[in-house]
Amino acid sequence: MKIRTEQFVEIAREEMKNTRSKAFLGLLPPVINAMRQISLATFPDPDAAQAYGAAIRGEVVTRLPELLEEFERNATARGTKVVWARTAAEANAFVLDLAKKKGVAYVTKGKSMLSEEIGLNDALIDNGVDAIETDLGEFIIQLLKRPPFHLIGPAVNIAVEEVRDLFMEKGILAEPTEDPVALGYAARLHLRDKFHRLEMGVTGVNMAVAETGTIVNVENEGNIRFAKSSPRTQVSIMSLEKVVPTMADALHMIRLLCRNGTGQKMASYISFDTGPRAAGAIDGPEEVYCVIVDNGRADLYDDPVARDVFRCIRCGACANICPVYTKIGGYPYGWAYTGPMGQLLNPLLLGFSGTSDLFRACTLCGVCKSVCPAGVDHPRMFLYYRARDAAGDPKLRSRGRPLKERTLYDLFAWGATHPRLWRQGAKRMRPRVNRDARDGYLSRSVDSLDGWFRSRDLPEMAEKTFQERWKEREGRKANA
Amino acid sequence: MRRVSLFVPCLVDLFLPEIGEAAVALLSRLGVEVVYHEAQTCCGQPAINAGYLPQARKVARHFLKVFGEDEAIVSPAGSCVVTVKRHYPELFADEPDWLARAESLAPRVYELSQYLVDVLGVEDVGATFGGKIAYHEACHVLRGLGVSEQPKKLIRAVAGAELVPLNAADACCGFGGEFSLHYPDISEVLVAEKAANFINSQADALVLCEPGCFLNISGYLHRHHPEKKVFHLATLLAGNGKGVRA
Numbered sequence: 001m002k003i004r005t006e007q008f009v010e011i012a013r014e015e016m017k018n019t020r021s022k023a024f025l026g027l028l029p030p031v032i033n034a035m036r037q038i039s040l041a042t043f044p045d046p047d048a049a050q051a052y053g054a055a056i057r058g059e060v061v062t063r064l065p066e067l068l069e070e071f072e073r074n075a076t077a078r079g080t081k082v083v084w085a086r087t088a089a090e091a092n093a094f095v096l097d098l099a100k101k102k103g104v105a106y107v108t109k110g111k112s113m114l115s116e117e118i119g120l121n122d123a124l125i126d127n128g129v130d131a132i133e134t135d136l137g138e139f140i141i142q143l144l145k146r147p148p149f150h151l152i153g154p155a156v157n158i159a160v161e162e163v164r165d166l167f168m169e170k171g172i173l174a175e176p177t178e179d180p181v182a183l184g185y186a187a188r189l190h191l192r193d194k195f196h197r198l199e200m201g202v203t204g205v206n207m208a209v210a211e212t213g214t215i216v217n218v219e220n221e222g223n224i225r226f227a228k229s230s231p232r233t234q235v236s237i238m239s240l241e242k243v244v245p246t247m248a249d250a251l252h253m254i255r256l257l258c259r260n261g262t263g264q265k266m267a268s269y270i271s272f273d274t275g276p277r278a279a280g281a282i283d284g285p286e287e288v289y290c291v292i293v294d295n296g297r298a299d300l301y302d303d304p305v306a307r308d309v310f311r312c313i314r315c316g317a318c319a320n321i322c323p324v325y326t327k328i329g330g331y332p333y334g335w336a337y338t339g340p341m342g343q344l345l346n347p348l349l350l351g352f353s354g355t356s357d358l359f360r361a362c363t364l365c366g367v368c369k370s371v372c373p374a375g376v377d378h379p380r381m382f383l384y385y386r387a388r389d390a391a392g393d394p395k396l397r398s399r400g401r402p403l404k405e406r407t408l409y410d411l412f413a414w415g416a417t418h419p420r421l422w423r424q425g426a427k428r429m430r431p432r433v434n435r436d437a438r439d440g441y442l443s444r445s446v447d448s449l450d451g452w453f454r455s456r457d458l459p460e461m462a463e464k465t466f467q468e469r470w471k472e473r474e475g476r477k478a479n480a
Numbered sequence: 481m482r483r484v485s486l487f488v489p490c491l492v493d494l495f496l497p498e499i500g501e502a503a504v505a506l507l508s509r510l511g512v513e514v515v516y517h518e519a520q521t522c523c524g525q526p527a528i529n530a531g532y533l534p535q536a537r538k539v540a541r542h543f544l545k546v547f548g549e550d551e552a553i554v555s556p557a558g559s560c561v562v563t564v565k566r567h568y569p570e571l572f573a574d575e576p577d578w579l580a581r582a583e584s585l586a587p588r589v590y591e592l593s594q595y596l597v598d599v600l601g602v603e604d605v606g607a608t609f610g611g612k613i614a615y616h617e618a619c620h621v622l623r624g625l626g627v628s629e630q631p632k633k634l635i636r637a638v639a640g641a642e643l644v645p646l647n648a649a650d651a652c653c654g655f656g657g658e659f660s661l662h663y664p665d666i667s668e669v670l671v672a673e674k675a676a677n678f679i680n681s682q683a684d685a686l687v688l689c690e691p692g693c694f695l696n697i698s699g700y701l702h703r704h705h706p707e708k709k710v711f712h713l714a715t716l717l718a719g720n721g722k723g724v725r726a
Binding site: 009324362366401417449452 | 488492493494495496497500501504516518519520521522524526527528529530531532533534535536538539541542567570619620623624650651652654655656657659660661662663664665666667668669670671672695696698699700702703704
């Protein structure tokens with residue numbers, strides 16, 4: 001998938017003018033947030049439920065290597081073939097090779113963010129194996145060749161008219177209609193046919209249960225269940241943080257995932273699959289593969305702050321409430337993951353150089369952290385990223401910051417530790433800053449502050465600082 | 481007599497000294513002796529937010545030296561209080577001596593409304609205001625310090641004031657320090673929405689506890705809706721209402 005993280009500012013600007021995106025963003029996030037609140041309130045103690053989720057995810061991060069080994073052992077014992085892929089290329093090559101070996105013309109896909117991350121569809125299609133997305137939203141954006149707009153609603157911003165025209169053009173729809181039910185039905189008929197003759201299905205993983213070797217998928221359309229149950233060969237791809245210790249943990253995280261993601265107490269389909277078809281069973285795949293993808297994660301595991309990103313369960317609650325995401329939508333994030341969690345994950349996986357807007361375009365308001373069911377402290381992590389970036393950390397592939405900026409902060413620190421010079425500096429700046437003041441306000445740019453003055457005025461620097469006023473007051477008191 | 485050390489953040493010192501004076505007047509009226517250390521400068525928050533931690537550490541050490549002996553430090557700026565309370569201990573994770581000083585200072589630092597309500601136990605400070613007030617829940621005050629009821633209690637107790645609901649009161653106003661400079665397009669949309677919610681609330685004044693949000697929201701209103709007033713809580717409670725350039 002094309003990386004456009006460097007165009008964050010430009011794409012954000014376009015999107016804030018895009019009436020369609022604006023209308024959607026004004027409408028849906030508030031509704032989802034309200035539904036989230038209502039569904040969370042069905043817990044006897046919602047805060048405790050969220051904190052329990054954070055504790056589970058904290059345990060996962062701490063015990064990640066041993067949990068993965070435990071999962072491999074138990075999954076293997078139940079007949080799943082566990083494959084480790086160090087890189088995106090290795091993962092893609094494995095799936096492609098398997099498809100070639102099985103001689104399949106196409107595979108169906110269940111919605112998987114990891115698949116976007118590693119670019120699996122392109123890897124298959126470019127090598128003669130068609131990859132057909134079966135989640136309605138993913139199906140639409142695949143046909144449109146667009147990136148996902150939202151973590152769990154990749155095509156939520158696409159107008160129904162656009163879907164109509166697209167389906168007509170692709171021969172999915174016989175008669176033009178804007179009826180969403182009819183459009184959904186047309187897509188279903190089209191995809192159902194693919195499932196009927198399915199040889200190989202590829203899906204993502206919501207959770208992999210270490211103690212049982214079970215793979216859990218949460219969805220609302222039933223397409224993943226199809227993709228998992230109807231082919232002869234079933235492949236689940238997961239990034240390595242998807243593991244959870246026990247089935248009890250998985251059940252709690254599912255309850256949180258549904259509530260935080262879509263405001264549902266439970267998604268329409270939750271599948272628990274442990275291994276291939278058992279002897280004597282009437283359905284299920286003959287072979288099940290689980291590809292566990294690292295793609296740069298293991299290298300981050302030694303970093304005690306950065307690795308907290310592995311807590312994330314991809315519910316998208318942070319995006320739905322983020323002041324920035326709800327104004328700019330998903331496209332500016334420029335890659336697989338959108339919203340605050342994308343601001344954390346994309347830079348780690350792609351490297352800091354070229355992604356620094358993602359962790360800087362944040363007001364540190366902390367609302368993401370306040371809704372996160374996995375205990376991610378986004379603002380703390382953004383500050384950490386900025387610090388590592390300012391330090392030019394090569395491990396995080398940072399190129400460092402401009403010398404001019406560093407000099408500015410050196411000067412700031414020097415001034416702030418020399419109170420007398422700090423005062424003198426302020427005094428000397430005052431006439432220059434206040435040069436263009438009118439009625440106590442500045443409206444025109446001063447030095448490098450044009451961003452501010454585009455939409456705002458600023459009070460002029462006070463004739464006397466608080467300190468000067470205090471000194472005068474103390475002087476008067478002494479004389480009285 | 482209670483005594484507090486006033487921590488006047490740089491934005492207040494340089495641009496909004498009336499807020500600092502209001503805090504002094506208010507505390508004095510409540511029988512609190514106010515001390516002000518003239519060696520104070522900035523808490524270092526801008527450097528922390530930009531990622532310049534070695535520079536921030538220097539500034540933090542200066543702050544700890546200046547305020548280290550105070551029993552109670554009070555500031556009319558939620559985010560600066562968060563910086564000292566939460567970020568200082570993180571800054572000095574690898575310097576045990578300074579970490580001890582930062583950890584010892586953290587519980588002695590209070591945001592103004594927090595000090596008035598939680599420590600002094602005061603709600604009615606004897607202020608008056610004729611009109612409706614909407615309260616903006618500044619991010620660092622609300623989510624950084626967990627302070628929300630305190631300012632509202634103080635506002636409700638102001639004679640003649642009516643606290644009215646503000647839609648999306650807890651949504652960020654789009655300031656975010658350097659965010660407002662580097663991402664002005666996004667920042668503008670956020671502050672415009674905050675202003676619209678304030679206007680729709682029909683309130684006569686918007687009240688808040690954070691100088692950054694104050695500059696952002698009042699700066700936007702000054703350009704687009706100059707008749708609309710923003711007050712820092714300290715100014716409202718000091719009860720003079722004068723000298724506020726909103």
